[in-house]
Amino acid sequence: MYKQIIFIAAASAIVNLSLSQASFAAPKGFKTPSGNIFCELMEGEDTSTNSLRCEIASSLKPKPPQPYSGYCEFDWGRGFLLPATSKPEILCISDTIADPNKSVLAYGQTWNNGGFKCVSQKIGVTCTNTNGTGFFLSREKWRVLGISKP
Structure with missing residues (x-):
């Protein structure tokens, strides 16, 4: 009986010590207070191959046209995928x-x-990569940021 109590006490002390020394990383995703926008870090091999995926429940407004008929057979225009070093898709x-x-x-x-x-922000969410390229999302509108128009 005493061996069990000592074992439980020792195990409890080890768990408490481990938790107190643990460092907690930033969450890999978030949602907005309205619950309309959700974003998540999609980890790659390193930060240069990471992507950020952000979805908007109310869809992009106005909904952008697909590049060609039949391009997307699923849900089109529900948000963006932002690669680490290029423009959002x-x-x-x-x-x-x-x-x-x-x-x-x-x-x-x-x-x-x-x-x-x-x-x-109350008006929406702005996300950018290290190049300063990104997007703004809100219920009413969206736009791509950091891309020069020809």
Whole structure:
């Protein structure tokens, strides 16, 4: 009996010590306070191959045309995939990253992870990669940032 008590006490002390020394990384994703936008870091081999996926439940407005008829056979225009070093791509998805348990990125707060930066505001979310390329998303509108028009 005493051996069991000593073992339990020792195991408990080790777990408590491990938890107190653990460092917690930034969450790999977030949702906006409205619950309309969800973003998640898609990790690659390193930060240069990471991507950021952001979905908007209300869809992109206005919905952009597909590059050609039949291009996307799934849900077109539900958000963006932002690669680490290039321009955002409009999502054509058959799944979702929307998770009600994701951390909330409060209005006025900034999320930095994997080479991406997102700022949450009441008017929408702005996300950029290390090149300064990115997008703005809101219920009413969207736009691509950091791309020069020819």
